[in-house]
Amino acid sequence: MATRIGNQDQPPSEPGSLDSEAVAGELDILAAQQxxxxxxxxxxxxxxxxxxxxxxxxxAAPLLADLQPLFEGRDPPSMLEVTDVLLSHPDVFRHLLACAIAPPPGEGTDTAAEVRAQEAWLETLNETDGEQMLLLWWQANGNFLLRRLLRNAVGKRVNQSATDASSPT
Known part of the structure; x- marks a missing residue:
């Protein structure tokens, strides 16, 4: 038997009816956007x-390498610590932002040209707008980085535990 998820109080939409807010909400779930x-x-x-x-x-490898130590401690890093690392790689980070705001690959556009155009626009942003872009990007793509960082941290702990267990005492 299927389990119904979502708003239980709201009846399902009629076939063929388009509630633009509902459609937009469903699309945000399917393809995370901010x-x-x-x-x-x-x-x-x-x-x-x-x-x-x-x-x-x-x-993103150099950025990930610098973020990794922040995720290997007992306490999670602060957003300020993460932001400092992101901004210590301005060219890499600008490229990551541009990729996230350019049309996705496969939509019939010259993806590389679109990314370059977005990179040029990002260069014009003031401090406040740049911070806003960083936060929007983190909300949409933070998990992209976190999955890799946490997977690497767990892998290191497992390897360290195995090494410690096999070491003579």
Whole structure:
């Protein structure tokens, strides 16, 4: 038997009816997006797709390497600590932001040109708008980084435990 999820008090929509807010909400669940005002424009920051993320990982490697120590301690890092690391790699981070606001690959556009155009626009942002972009991006794509960072941290702990167990005492 199927379990119904979502708003139990709201009847399901009739076939063929389009409630634009409901459709938008469902799409946000399927493809995580964050929307906000940046530089006087409405900006939609989308979550990376699976293969897009795979293509982005090599470029993000230096940033991930610097974030990794923050996630290996007992306490989670503060957003300020994470932000400091992100901003210590401005070119990499700008590219990650641009990829998340450019149209997704496969939509019939020149993805590389779109990303370059978004990178150029990001360079024009003031401090406040830049911070807003960072937060929107983190909301949409923070899990992309966190999954890798936590997986690596757990792997290191498992390896360390195995090494400690096999060491003579």
């Amino acid at each position: 929307q906000g005002q940046v530089d006087g424009k409405t900006v939609i920051v989308r979550e990376y797709g699976f293969f897009e993320g795979a293509r982005i990982l090599p470029a």
